[in-house]
Amino acid sequence: MKEAADYPFLVNPIPMPSWLVTEENENADRVFAGDEAKVRFTVELAMENVRHETGGPFAAAIFDLRTDRLIAAGVNVVVPSKQSWAHAEMIAFAHAQNKLGRGSLEGCVLASSCEPCAMCNGATPWSGVEELIYGATGDMAESVGFDEGYKGAQWKEAFARRGIRVAGPLLGEDAFAPFALYRQKNGKIY
């Protein structure tokens, strides 16, 4: 198979807020032990995304399962990028695979501020992550007008059959905070 370097034409570079690059750098040496610490970090990033007005109230991050360290983060940039698929989890996958230089995130966990939608759920096994952990329920997202899509009632069983551990919802009402802030700021629902 030809290498990407052979391709002269590039489509669709994805914008990433500069504050998020700063957050990644500042948290590069931090140890995020346990599921709750990882998910809490993504909930904080989702709050920051709303505060900075750089996208929707969703964030995700990829952590190394062995070291508990951050590899890459992503936030929802659907509106500013004018790309319907630019959800936090997709950006986190893209960004982590870009950083690691490989398409498989073996040995990694995806943490998300919210239960992944149908698209991000479907993308998770392809990413190679070994675990999925998340904060808010899909119902919380839908209660403020977001759409989770149809992913089938047996999605947790489907992950289990692939050997992907799932933990969530986590953090209880704390995970609702980004949605509350977004609603308060009259954010655009898409």
Next chain:
Amino acid sequence: MKEAADYPFLVNPIPMPSWLVTEENENADRVFAGDEAKVRFTVELAMENVRHETGGPFAAAIFDLRTDRLIAAGVNVVVPSKQSWAHAEMIAFAHAQNKLGRGSLEGCVLASSCEPCAMCNGATPWSGVEELIYGATGDMAESVGFDEGYKGAQWKEAFARRGIRVAGPLLGEDAFAPFALYRQKNGKIY
């Protein structure tokens, strides 16, 4: 919401094979009347992707429903881009939204050489397309070793509830041709 131009950092530009740019240009004025003509074009692109060794045996395209003209095409570039989510449909969405300068593909149809996997299925409603038409069955893809993922048994009903027309599988055994060629060339399964 801040515009993308305010963002100093870009993540993950996606490679697009140069032969595909040529195909797009050469077919810019062609009228693709009916579902079969549109899907047949994507099956031909999937064949080309295998012949050029620029990715897996999958292609997709976005057409204008009113004029039956091509807006943008995409092929699977998972291996060369080292991005697990770089399926044909995702690239077609990204490329079309990039070209049109808007995140919604209202008035458009997604044509795919194969039934979309769980991720691309979930991405379809978010893209704004009004119709989904496809060639090969998911079973055909799985018969040569690809994985379609879990998208729930009621996915066609879920599209119908959203008012998205679905037509497929189409073209019968003709839609299997890209997989046959890929297998013959001992393509990498991922």
